[in-house]
Amino acid sequence: MLKILKYSFYDLMRSRWSYVYFIFYLLLGVILLFLNNNLSKAVITLMNVIIVLVPLIGTIFGVMYYYNSKEFTELLLAQPVKRTSIFLGQYLGVSLSLSMSLIIGLGLPFIFYGLFKSNAIWDFSLLLVTGTFLTLIFTALAFIIALSNENKIKGFGYAILLWLFMAVIYDGIFLMSLIMFEDYPLDKFSLVSTLLNPIDLSRVMILLKLDISALLGYTGAVFQKFFGTQFGLIISSAMLLLWVLVPAYFIRRKSKRKDF
Numbered sequence: 001m002l003k004i005l006k007y008s009f010y011d012l013m014r015s016r017w018s019y020v021y022f023i024f025y026l027l028l029g030v031i032l033l034f035l036n037n038n039l040s041k042a043v044i045t046l047m048n049v050i051i052v053l054v055p056l057i058g059t060i061f062g063v064m065y066y067y068n069s070k071e072f073t074e075l076l077l078a079q080p081v082k083r084t085s086i087f088l089g090q091y092l093g094v095s096l097s098l099s100m101s102l103i104i105g106l107g108l109p110f111i112f113y114g115l116f117k118s119n120a121i122w123d124f125s126l127l128l129v130t131g132t133f134l135t136l137i138f139t140a141l142a143f144i145i146a147l148s149n150e151n152k153i154k155g156f157g158y159a160i161l162l163w164l165f166m167a168v169i170y171d172g173i174f175l176m177s178l179i180m181f182e183d184y185p186l187d188k189f190s191l192v193s194t195l196l197n198p199i200d201l202s203r204v205m206i207l208l209k210l211d212i213s214a215l216l217g218y219t220g221a222v223f224q225k226f227f228g229t230q231f232g233l234i235i236s237s238a239m240l241l242l243w244v245l246v247p248a249y250f251i252r253r254k255s256k257r258k259d260f
Contacts, residue, residue, distance in 0.1 A: 004076070004086055008093025012065070018101055021057060025105030033113050039120040043127060046106070047206050051199055054131045055138040056163050058098060062142025063159045065094050067152045087143065087255040088248065095139045099132045126209050130202040133240045137198050138163065140247030147254045170197050195236070198243045205236055 012018050028049065032042040066073075069090065076086050106128065107115075115121050142159050149155040174193050181189075194200045 002089070004081075004089030005093045005096070008065075008069075008090045009097050011069075012061075012094060012097040013100075017061070018097055021098065022101040022105045025102055026108060029106045029109035033109055039110065039113060039115065039118045040123065042110075043120050043123045047127060047203070050127060050131045051134075051203050051206075052167055054102065054134045055167060055199060058095070058135045058138035059142045059159045059163045060156075061098055062091075062094055062139040063146050063155050065090065066143055066146035067155065083255045083258075084252045087147070087251055091140060091143050091248070091251055095136045098135045098139065102131050102135065103128050123206075123209055126206060130206060130240075133244065134198060134202060136244045137240075137247065140244065140251060143251050144247055144254060147251065147258060166197055166199050171200065174200075195239050198240060201236055201239060205233075 028046070029042075032045055033039070036042045036045065073086060073090070077083065110124060115124060141162060145158045145162065146155045149158060177193075178190070194204055
């Protein structure tokens with residue numbers, strides 16, 4: 001698995017799309033720092049981009065890599081190599097290369113701007129950690145979709161639909177539920193709904209760390225009471241980890257049962 005991971009990683013690092021991804025974040029960091037002239041404000045602005053864009057890139061790259069490397073995968077399947085090693089190795093290779101592009105691309109301009117001498121270092125670190133988690137999660141979900149659909153067009157369609165649901169539609173349903181049932185106690189419902197969506201969970205964690213949860217109104221007070229505690233932080237971190245492990249398990253299970 002490590003050999004396949006290494007090959008997939010280097011293969012993607014030589015890909016022009018990896019450089020485009022890296023340069024995009026490098027330029028984004030430079031432009032935000034130039035416009036804001038303040039590390040804390042740049043981190044807040046960056047949050048809105050990371051939370052939406054990173055899952056989309058992870059989803060698209062995951063599906064693209066699976067379908068583009070299908071012939072090579074079939075060659076590997078003909079060798080005495082475990083199926084789980086092949087697909088988990090490819091998944092980790094894609095995830096790590098995307099995560100590295102994100103971390104280095106954003107890290108370089110912020111480091112040169114004096115990140116280590118600023119109080120914003122912990123906020124920025126949390127941003128990169130959540131971005132890495134989202135990359136791992138949505139790349140895994142993309143692999144599951146690709147493994148479930150031989151048709152490339154269907155695979156891409158389902159992958160984009162999944163991202164759209166998690167990033168946009170889910171929030172709309174959540175807000176409509178809060179409005180429709182505003183006469184009922186919705187504290188637990190709000191917390192559970194947030195934990196069930198990695199994008200919302202990452203957003204709430206960053207907002208609380210940036211101490212701007214007041215923007216969420218009453219819901220922000222509920223989140224602050226739960227996620228602001230040490231127990232809440234452990235639960236939210238465990239949920240993000242679970243969001244990585246469960247899809248990885250399904251990749252393993254799906255690859256074993258699939259008839260190639």
